[in-house]
Amino acid sequence: MANIPQKIIHQHLRYNKKFPHVWCAGCSHGIVLGSTIRAVAELNLAKDDVTMISGIGCSSRMPVYADFNTCHSIHGRAIAFATGVKLFKPEQNVLVVTGDGDATAIGGNHFIHACRRNINLTILILNNNIYGMTGGQYSPTTPTGAKATTTPYGNIDPVFDICNLALGAGATFVARTTAFHTMETQKVIKQGIEHKGISVIEIVSSCPVIYGKLNKKGTPADMLRWMKDNTITIAESQKLPPEKLDGKLIRGIFKQEIRPEYTDSYQKLIESTQVTKEAKK
């Protein structure tokens, strides 16, 4: 028998979707797609049981390449689309792929309410600190003082901390990782999918072509190296004195708790109406 290669990517990327992908050379979104696909493969989920929904933006172009049930929705609304899919078909594993602008600016309302409901979605927020698709305007996570095409004099906006936002809104699984830490990302996504309830995973990504260039962050490799050198795990951070934490981004799972999940609660509600119906007979 012929030896035909069947790697994970051959099994999980669409053979009929024309490559190359849309991402710029040096963009780290593709690395995250790799981590995501390996996480799904490791969980042995049937591809038919995985739905991947995105909004609009660079990161949101991810679903078209993945061989799942996929939807590239409208700007900011991926979580609302995903809520409809998940509530109607709770047996689907629903992944949302979104960016910093898509999730926390235009989609902020849907984001906080999904966290509050604790509906079992796995939300991957690829944070590259910029609106890349439209050419580099500032987003709610563009650092204060940074340059973007709409902040020619430097950004005066304070930033959102995506994980704190999710924690404040009541998310039950909140984590941060980076594109550089691919194995860690894979593991966290896997845990996020396994978590019964909403999981918000901020994945620090990089946009060397626009954000990096405007802010003199160096080459794509330099930006990945920054992720390596300037982030520490929660455990490491606890050992360091506060003054040494300055400028460091903390990685890891900030919260993991079990609270009633929305579609479970709805199922119980359905069952309770059946009981009253029977009791009346």
Added chain:
Amino acid sequence: MEKVQEKKQKEVKETTEKKSVLLQGNQAIALGALAAGVNFFGGYPITPSTEIAEILSEELPKRGGKFIQMEDEIASICSVIGASLAGAKAMTATSGPGFSLMQEAIGYAKIAETPCVVVDVQRGGPSTGLPTKPSQGDIQQSRWGSHGDAPAIVLYPHTVKEAYELTIRAFNLSEKYRTCVTLLLDEVLGHMREAVVLPDPSTLRIIHRLKPTVPPEWYKHYDENQKYPSPLASYGEGYRFHVTGLAHDSLGFPTNKSSEVATMMARLKKKIVHNIRDLVQIESYKMENTKIAVFAAGICARSAKAAVNMARAEGIEVGLLRPLTIWPFPDDAVKKVLRDVEAVIVPELNEGQLYREIERLTRTKTDSSLVPVQRVDGEIITPADILRAIKEAN
């Protein structure tokens, strides 16, 4: 509170028996949706449509269906589209301000060819306007509200019973033509109660989307040779398709190629214009040998019908043309009337949204003259108002 619940339940129960029941327009819509097999509702509270959500929040879980109150109208319609992709017969209900917020997603449902039903119980506008007063101000919004060219299917009932029937029809057309279908209702009809005998559920014709029968690798979500109804896969059934709001090819993958974009745009248009006979419903009332025609929809058609009867009693030759399908616009029926009569009176609760359509169809000098009767102050146009216009035109 409990009493209200009991009363509601009683009303729902009674309607299953073969007798006349007193129903509100909004109730009739909820019952029509249930008869059509709705199993997902995503909505946001807004006057004067809220009763539809309230009834379905109670009835859907009993039938294993899903109801969710989302954080806003944008989220509502997006959850509806998501549920439909997963196989649901899904709907939302709103009023003018919410309908405006939904427009981008309605365009998405059309380009992604995802069935869903949007009920818009119209109220006075612009902006917050008159939440508890009638208006027909969303007629053009329901056609052109979303950016880009995507034809619309919009139905417009004039009685409570028709609200029930056209809700079922809205679901049927959305499933058959794979698009968002809008049901426009007037605020007064939403809240008005009428005695209605509902049809026996077994006599209803309910259309469900067809499941594909080909192997997944043969399946095209947007087949070039699409017929209606055409097979439509849902998530989780082995057909792992892609949908996008971008212009797309037959597999749903984004494309910039002009030939593929042209094919897609032509399909969106063709499915409406090639099926006008199936889509357009229009009632002709006393239109034989008339000199004057009244063209009116919804609540204005009720006043018009009364005015026509009053004028006929006085020997004036006048009839009523009433569209049940407002989009696609009944061009052919109107053109014929324009040739045959001397004057067309157009009563409407806006500043000429129907009038301009009829004006568009006036081609020659021999076509009949047009008489607008318009109100935008929150009050309805009475039969006397229309009778006056009929007499002036006579």
